[in-house]
Amino acid sequence: MIKITFHLFIFIFLTLISQLGGIAWLIAMLFRRRLLVFLAAYSVLSFAALWVAPIFGREPISCSASEPLHMQSPIYCVLNRQYVVPELKATMQDLAKEMQNEFQNTTTLLLDANFPFITGFPLLPHLSHNDGRKVDIAFYYQNEDGYLPERTRSPIGYFAFEDGPTSCSEKLLTLRWDLVWLQRFWPNLTPEPKRMTAALKWLSGEDRIGKIFIEPHLVEKFAVHSSKIKFQGCRAARHDDHIHVQLP
Incomplete structure (x- = not known):
């Protein structure tokens, strides 16, 4: 229960400060090298947002x-x-x-x-x-x-x-x-x-x-x-x- 609560807190915190951070954390939880995967996933998501956001009206x-x-x-x-x-x-x-x-x-x-x-x-x-x-x-x-x-x-x-x-x-x-x-x-x-x-x-x-x-x-x-x-x-x-x- 404590572990679930911890990961839920991290997910909410990263989502609130960066929007995409929570998604990257969920991806990282599927792997053993969690921090490394999180940084890679977050970088990819953030880079992709530069190209995808204009489709949804943001630049x-x-x-x-x-x-x-x-x-x-x-x-x-x-x-x-x-x-x-x-x-x-x-x-x-x-x-x-x-x-x-x-x-x-x-x-x-x-x-x-x-x-x-x-x-x-x-x-x-x-x-x-x-x-x-x-x-x-x-x-x-x-x-x-x-x-x-x-x-x-x-x-x-x-x-x-x-x-x-x-x-x-x-x-x-x-x-x-x-x-x-x-x-x-x-x-x-x-x-x-x-x-x-x-x-x-x-x-x-x-x-x-x-x-x-x-x-x-x-x-x-x-x-x-x-x-x-x-x-x-x-x-x-x-x-x-x-x-x-x-x-x-």
Whole structure:
């Protein structure tokens, strides 16, 4: 019973974080060299998803650092979290081109998007990334010498918060983690204001974008006001470490 429970836990965990990992684990259970078979099966399934997902209406964002638009960390690609519908992919590519045209050598980095298959399948810990129509954009960062291409404050783009005033109560049951203990480990970088403002303005004026989530104090800081820019609410995760965008 304990062994069954253990394998069930592994199956659920791998499915929740990567969608295809649970299937690879079931395959691995049929063999003695379980870990080796799991890694091989998972690699094959993930590679196959790159070609099969477009048939079902999802396309992968590039994982190559040579592209002006790509995933911020290889971990998103390893976990199959880089998929969006074609319209959103095209919109993000256009954003990256616009940023490069306006600011030379600018790279636009994406964070969590969605899994390759099944609309409605949750992408934890997000509340809404379940249909390929939403994606998170990493902030553009700078240090005292100026803009830093390919850089974010945290290794995965998330959880490096830009503190500012908020009306949210700490007593609410919420996903709005402060993670104060973690902030000391991040490098002393700040959002690059010209690029942040330009990106928010472009997204706000783009008909293909329905909503943009970013913390209100950053809206004021970058002075971009639009009916599309909204506060995600106090029970959702903070949005002062990334920009959430979604199709209408």
